Amino acid sequence: xxxxxxxxxxxxxxxPKKTSARKWTESAKKVRGLVANMYLRAVTExxxxxxxxxxxxxxxFVALDxxxxxxxxxxxxxxxxxxxEPFIDRAEADGFSxxxxxxxxxGLGYSAIWQETxxxxxxxxxxxxxKPIMMVGSALVCDTRYKWFQTFSRYxxxxxxxxxxxxxxxxxxxxxxxxxxxxxxxxxxxxxxxSFMEERLEKKVDWDKLDEVVRRGEETYRWWFDAYMLGxxxxxxxxxxxxxxxxxxxxxxxxxxxxxxxxxxxxxxEIKYKADNKIGSIPEEKYRLLWGGGLPPWHTMGIMDYVEExxxxxxxxxxxxxxxxxxxxxxxxxxxxxxxxxRYASAIMRAEIDKKLGLFGACxxxxxxxxxxxxxxxxxxxxxxxxxxxxxxxxxxxxxQKRLLEERSDLPVLFLESDMCDxxxxxxxxxxxxLNAFLETLxxxxxxxx
Amino acid sequence: xxxAGVDIGxxxxxxxxxxxxVISSIIGPTGPEHRRLANRVMEDALRQIGIPFDEIxxxxxxxxxxxxxxxxxKQITEITCHAKGVNSLFPTVRTAIxxxxxxxxxxxxxxxxxxxxxxxxxxxxxxxxxxxxxxxVLGLELDQMGExxxxxxxxxxxxSTCTVFAEQEVISRIADGALLEDILAGLHDxxxxxxxxxxxxxxxxxxxxxxxxxxxxxxxxxxxxxxxxFPVLVPEEPLLTGAIGAALIGRELTxxxxxxxxxxxxxxxxxxxxxxxx
Numbered sequence: 001x002x003x004x005x006x007x008x009x010x011x012x013x014x015x016p017k018k019t020s021a022r023k024w025t026e027s028a029k030k031v032r033g034l035v036a037n038m039y040l041r042a043v044t045e046x047x048x049x050x051x052x053x054x055x056x057x058x059x060x061f062v063a064l065d066x067x068x069x070x071x072x073x074x075x076x077x078x079x080x081x082x083x084x085e086p087f088i089d090r091a092e093a094d095g096f097s098x099x100x101x102x103x104x105x106x107g108l109g110y111s112a113i114w115q116e117t118x119x120x121x122x123x124x125x126x127x128x129x130x131k132p133i134m135m136v137g138s139a140l141v142c143d144t145r146y147k148w149f150q151t152f153s154r155y156x157x158x159x160x161x162x163x164x165x166x167x168x169x170x171x172x173x174x175x176x177x178x179x180x181x182x183x184x185x186x187x188x189x190x191x192x193x194x195s196f197m198e199e200r201l202e203k204k205v206d207w208d209k210l211d212e213v214v215r216r217g218e219e220t221y222r223w224w225f226d227a228y229m230l231g232x233x234x235x236x237x238x239x240x241x242x243x244x245x246x247x248x249x250x251x252x253x254x255x256x257x258x259x260x261x262x263x264x265x266x267x268x269x270e271i272k273y274k275a276d277n278k279i280g281s282i283p284e285e286k287y288r289l290l291w292g293g294g295l296p297p298w299h300t301m302g303i304m305d306y307v308e309e310x311x312x313x314x315x316x317x318x319x320x321x322x323x324x325x326x327x328x329x330x331x332x333x334x335x336x337x338x339x340x341x342x343r344y345a346s347a348i349m350r351a352e353i354d355k356k357l358g359l360f361g362a363c364x365x366x367x368x369x370x371x372x373x374x375x376x377x378x379x380x381x382x383x384x385x386x387x388x389x390x391x392x393x394x395x396x397x398x399x400x401q402k403r404l405l406e407e408r409s410d411l412p413v414l415f416l417e418s419d420m421c422d423x424x425x426x427x428x429x430x431x432x433x434x435l436n437a438f439l440e441t442l443x444x445x446x447x448x449x450x
Numbered sequence: 451x452x453x454a455g456v457d458i459g460x461x462x463x464x465x466x467x468x469x470x471x472v473i474s475s476i477i478g479p480t481g482p483e484h485r486r487l488a489n490r491v492m493e494d495a496l497r498q499i500g501i502p503f504d505e506i507x508x509x510x511x512x513x514x515x516x517x518x519x520x521x522x523x524k525q526i527t528e529i530t531c532h533a534k535g536v537n538s539l540f541p542t543v544r545t546a547i548x549x550x551x552x553x554x555x556x557x558x559x560x561x562x563x564x565x566x567x568x569x570x571x572x573x574x575x576x577x578x579x580x581x582x583x584x585x586x587v588l589g590l591e592l593d594q595m596g597e598x599x600x601x602x603x604x605x606x607x608x609x610s611t612c613t614v615f616a617e618q619e620v621i622s623r624i625a626d627g628a629l630l631e632d633i634l635a636g637l638h639d640x641x642x643x644x645x646x647x648x649x650x651x652x653x654x655x656x657x658x659x660x661x662x663x664x665x666x667x668x669x670x671x672x673x674x675x676x677x678x679x680f681p682v683l684v685p686e687e688p689l690l691t692g693a694i695g696a697a698l699i700g701r702e703l704t705x706x707x708x709x710x711x712x713x714x715x716x717x718x719x720x721x722x723x724x725x726x727x728x
Contacts, residue, residue, distance in 0.1 A: 399651065406653075412566055430571065433514065433527055433528075434569065437529035437564070437567060440526065440530045441564045445565075
């Protein structure tokens with residue numbers, strides 16, 4: 001099996017031109033290896049594999065010693081290696097619209113090819129996603145997710161489970177009755193997922209182990225948050241957005257593992273050292289930019305290098321923002337309850353911060369931050385937002401955020417359009433022209449004309 | 451001292467030479483071969499005033515073909531150059547709407563500097579190309595469309611924003627017996643509506659100027675005025691604003707260098723055709 005994987009790894013290394021971005025931190029350089037290892041182990045170690053939506057529940061898989069594989073991450077991997085197109089084409093040939101989420105299209109095309117050939121598609125990078133024994137979907141972040149994983153399960157004839165993590169309306173989130181009801185509901189959802197997993201894995205969870213994993217996850221969240229906030233605030237910037245777009249991988253897809261905790265401790269120490277010693281990424285930081293919203297263009301992360309060559313650096317990205325610290329009361333000892341409490345409290349905290357600033361106050365557990373929050377904190381000169389043709393979840397609301405930015409900060413905002421994975425929606429010359437014009441605008445402002 | 455601005459757009463190449471004011475200007479087609487031969491347009495402009503290229507103190511290239519101009523000292527985007535050019539022609543303008551051959555853009559301007567901009571993406575709707583396609587379908591010359599549309603009394607609604615679908619729609623309307631001027635008015639309204647909606651995201655402020663080749667079409671300008679609710683300004687030669695802005699920027703850079711006693715940062719310039727393949 002390992003030979004087959006290696007043969008496939010060789011087969012997909014024909015990337016015609018470098019489209020990825022430079023890595024500035026040692027931690028970011030490690031991520032590629034972590035990702036490759038994640039997929040390789042799922043294929044070679046013989047442990048049960050689950051295809052999972054990003055659900056904030058990775059700890060359950062760690063505790064039950066199963067391999068979660070995340071098709072979202074895999075789609076981004078395909079995009080970065082510019083091998084997503086055959087999967088997208090196949091999904092569209094099967095009737096999926098070209099505005100269906102491109103993460104979904106890559107996974108669906110992959111599944112369709114697998115169903116047809118009976119094996120992992122040969123063009124799949126990193127050995128492919130291992131054969132699953134279960135699918136776990138969730139509506140967290142966007143509604144495509146329910147049907148997407150249900151469709152996977154039909155292609156591959158694998159049992160599917162969908163669960164929910166819901167957030168209350170911001171105005172009522174603090175009412176004890178509302179809080180109790182929501183937390184009860186979310187707890188039931190997690191319990192349901194756990195039962196499904198136990199049934200599929202034919203084993204019961206070890207509650208002591210789950211407790212250990214969940215508490216390790218809590219610590220990991222803290223290091224992740226501290227590292228990212230320090231990275232954004234340090235001048236010059238030692239941890240540009242292209243690095244933080246890599247470094248969220250352990251938090252999203254390895255939460256609860258020892259490796260993830262160690263990763264964020266190391267990342268924090270590395271950023272702290274660089275911040276203390278004023279070691280920035282680029283030699284002369286003329287403009288500090290904020291990636292204000294929208295997933296990144298995984299197919300062309302090298303565009304960040306292009307910006308940096310012109311003296312600008314994305315010092316923070318608001319697409320994958322860690323959950324703020326949450327103090328979980330000691331009386332809550334059940335690990336599932338601790339998971340529910342931290343997600344809910346974090347969502348409320350976010351809503352509260354928004355409300356204090358007079359913002360809309362959306363109450364959600366997902367990691368998208370309002371760019372207005374970061375403008376002063378990170379000494380931002382300009383904001384770039386990414387309209388994604390196939391992602392409503394992260395594109396909707398960007399015009400509202402732009403208006404807020406204009407009202408409150410008078411900062412210039414640039415909209416770029418393409419897609420997170422579908423490179424057909426990307427037009428490099430257009431991006432470069434707009435970025436150049438944007439930097440000229442920032443220069444004019446610095447000179448006092450604008 | 452002379453300064454030149456070279457604006458290589460998708461359809462037309464424009465060259466302006468100035469000292470204290472514009473003393474020479476040329477507009478020539480870009481085309482596949484002409485893009486490589488922007489030097490010829492420059493030579494024509496120099497011939498107009500009888501000066502050699504060496505006497506040009508500074509050359510700024512702009513437009514989408516700006517990168518491959520071997521005789522330019524600096525490349526600056528068309529956004530910045532348009533703003534500069536517009537400000538020199540109409541200092542009161544706060545919003546510029548530029549509709550070129552393959553793109554449409556809105557630019558917010560304060561004191562000649564860009565404070566925000568927006569552009570269409572990868573779509574011919576709302577650009578000069580849209581009108582070119584429609585002119586072909588209707589068997590008209592581009593410069594006939596504007597005046598003819600002003601005769602319309604019963605504008606046809608063109609609902610599609612896609613150039614290809616709009617073409618089909620126009621063919622259907624012709625088959626229905628709609629008058630040519632009414633179809634043209636509908637097309638102008640479609641393009642104006644699309645551009646207006648895009649630029650409105652910048653929060654349009656008066657005065658507004660319309661530039662680019664499409665500004666020569668009175669029908670589109672009128673339709674834009676209908677959406678805006680007030681009259682717009684149009685330069686005498688709306689294709690030249692980018693090149694004028696480029697030349698002005700060259701002049702400013704030179705003057706700043708001279709005033710501060712710094713050398714003028716020019717490049718080794720070759721007035722020759724661009725080489726794309728080495």
